Amino acid sequence: MTSSVLPEAAVPMKRSRVRRAFGDAMVLTERNLIANLRIPESLFFSSVQPIMFVLLFRYVFGGAIATPGMNYVDYLMAGIFVQTVMFGSINTSIGLAEDLQKGLIERFRSLPMARSAVLAGRTTSDLLRNVVVIVIISLVGFAVGFRIHTNALAFLGAVLLMLFFAYVISWGFAYIGLAAPNSEVAQLMAFPILFPLTFASTAFVPSSTMPGWLRAFAEHQPVSLVINSVRALTQGGPTARWVIPALIWCTALLVLFAPLAVWRYRRIT
Amino acid sequence: MSAAIEAEGLVKTFGGDVRALDGVTLSVEEGTVLGLLGPNGAGKTTTVRVLTTTLVPDSGAARVNGFDVVKQANKVRSSIGLAGQYAAVDENLTGRENLRMVGQLLQLSRRDASRIADELLERFDLTTAANRPSKTYSGGMRRRLDIAAALVHRPPVLFLDEPTTGLDPKSRNAVWAVVEELVADGTTVLLTTQYLEEADRLADRIVVVDRGAVIAEGTAAELKADLGETVLDLGFVDPDTAERAAVLFRGSWQGGVVVDGSLLELSVDSGPSQVMLALRELDSAGISANRMALREPSLDDVFLSLTGRRAEITEEEES
Numbered sequence: 002m003t004s005s006v007l008p009e010a011a012v013p014m015k016r017s018r019v020r021r022a023f024g025d026a027m028v029l030t031e032r033n034l035i036a037n038l039r040i041p042e043s044l045f046f047s048s049v050q051p052i053m054f055v056l057l058f059r060y061v062f063g064g065a066i067a068t069p070g071m072n073y074v075d076y077l078m079a080g081i082f083v084q085t086v087m088f089g090s091i092n093t094s095i096g097l098a099e100d101l102q103k104g105l106i107e108r109f110r111s112l113p114m115a116r117s118a119v120l121a122g123r124t125t126s127d128l129l130r131n132v133v134v135i136v137i138i139s140l141v142g143f144a145v146g147f148r149i150h151t152n153a154l155a156f157l158g159a160v161l162l163m164l165f166f167a168y169v170i171s172w173g174f175a176y177i178g179l180a181a182p183n184s185e186v187a188q189l190m191a192f193p194i195l196f197p198l199t200f201a202s203t204a205f206v207p208s209s210t211m212p213g214w215l216r217a218f219a220e221h222q223p224v225s226l227v228i229n230s231v232r233a234l235t236q237g238g239p240t241a242r243w244v245i246p247a248l249i250w251c252t253a254l255l256v257l258f259a260p261l262a263v264w265r266y267r268r269i270t
Numbered sequence: 271m272s273a274a275i276e277a278e279g280l281v282k283t284f285g286g287d288v289r290a291l292d293g294v295t296l297s298v299e300e301g302t303v304l305g306l307l308g309p310n311g312a313g314k315t316t317t318v319r320v321l322t323t324t325l326v327p328d329s330g331a332a333r334v335n336g337f338d339v340v341k342q343a344n345k346v347r348s349s350i351g352l353a354g355q356y357a358a359v360d361e362n363l364t365g366r367e368n369l370r371m372v373g374q375l376l377q378l379s380r381r382d383a384s385r386i387a388d389e390l391l392e393r394f395d396l397t398t399a400a401n402r403p404s405k406t407y408s409g410g411m412r413r414r415l416d417i418a419a420a421l422v423h424r425p426p427v428l429f430l431d432e433p434t435t436g437l438d439p440k441s442r443n444a445v446w447a448v449v450e451e452l453v454a455d456g457t458t459v460l461l462t463t464q465y466l467e468e469a470d471r472l473a474d475r476i477v478v479v480d481r482g483a484v485i486a487e488g489t490a491a492e493l494k495a496d497l498g499e500t501v502l503d504l505g506f507v508d509p510d511t512a513e514r515a516a517v518l519f520r521g522s523w524q525g526g527v528v529v530d531g532s533l534l535e536l537s538v539d540s541g542p543s544q545v546m547l548a549l550r551e552l553d554s555a556g557i558s559a560n561r562m563a564l565r566e567p568s569l570d571d572v573f574l575s576l577t578g579r580r581a582e583i584t585e586e587e588e589s
Contacts, residue, residue, distance in 0.1 A: 013423075028375055103358045104355075118375075
């Protein structure tokens, strides 16, 4: 090793702020996706749980749950889809908490890169991960008798809505990941948030059998609205009454969560 | 010569009451190595974080390569490299992917980033491991990759935060050799360390920090000179005896008197006659030493005499 073999310096590209922010986010998205591919166990085991939920509700509980006008499996899958992508968003908080813990964020913050790139890269890679998850869950659903009774375009709309919702939730978890003391705690913090939102919803049972106070919550909270939208888009029936409030919720939550996460990122000490 | 790094009165408080930096002022001439020496929790890492723009100071100012670390943070970031215990490599990525990612985030084109990654892997002897995830690397290899990542854009100023903490002696020597080459090449280096040997070997000047403040500054030789040329170590059966012996000399002794556990350290610059005097003094007081040695003072002695504590006893590092 002699001093003259240090590589010749290259000239940085001159890019506009926007292009730099986009480019940096892509570099980090790629980096996160590589990590996903290097640990296929992670994707495998995060798919196992929803598959077990499908089997549990389809074959164990399903027979005891009345869903007027619809096969239970057709009713169930909308809930499973949304629950799965929402739980998939926990990866955002785990990933960021790990990066923070291992000193990677410290390295990123010492580089002349866009400040937004770490969060944008992480939420984007988790969005792409959720695309894979939706494919897996669709295949499992079709295998146990789930059918789309509308058309391919409506199903695509349902998928896009689920992904948008999961993306919004990712930004919420980005805040949690940056605020949590470590990745284990970040993961634990997700459960008490997601559990009531998932089960006090129309994911697995119609709200009509719930007590009044719970029913009021279950029918108006965003998870139910997204699930009802997906159900309408895959099984038929009026869609606008679900999709419009669902989109309003998603947009409002994004406007809340994204600045919150960015604010937390800026004041990491 | 002008200063590549200048800090003036840096103050940083965590959580309202933990004063991590309490007015740190320092300056590093271009092309030289400054060793920032102090125990864990002294404020070394916090100083580096302010100078590398990852932490904004509560008050005070700092310039790196002439750029203000707060107002011109991105210009600073383009001209520095950071490596060490807190700036990590991604263990899921291979060595090559890590370096390429850093290059791209330094706004290099993918092609330039790839070329430089390959050249650095070669230079740091990581070519055979280039396509393995870095989690499979040994501690020494990981540290080399970390330093390589700090050199992608050939920064004129390099920050090394405890670059050899936790490394075996062979890896430590390899890191030292790299630093020496970079300095020969004109790079300015700010190095934090709790190893006195490391500061002694690499640093042109040393700044000793403790509890967030600079408590001494100078070359290794200057710092040692304050302690005198020669030290007489006298070992006793227990710390109490050492303390009783120290009482005989405090106030009247020509030179430093330091107690470290059951060891009494006396400066004996006047030569053999002063050693004789010390032994006679002990003898007449009826205190007997069970071992004795004469040696040059080390930076460890400097630290001990400045703070009353050993440098390498670790406390909890600040967050």
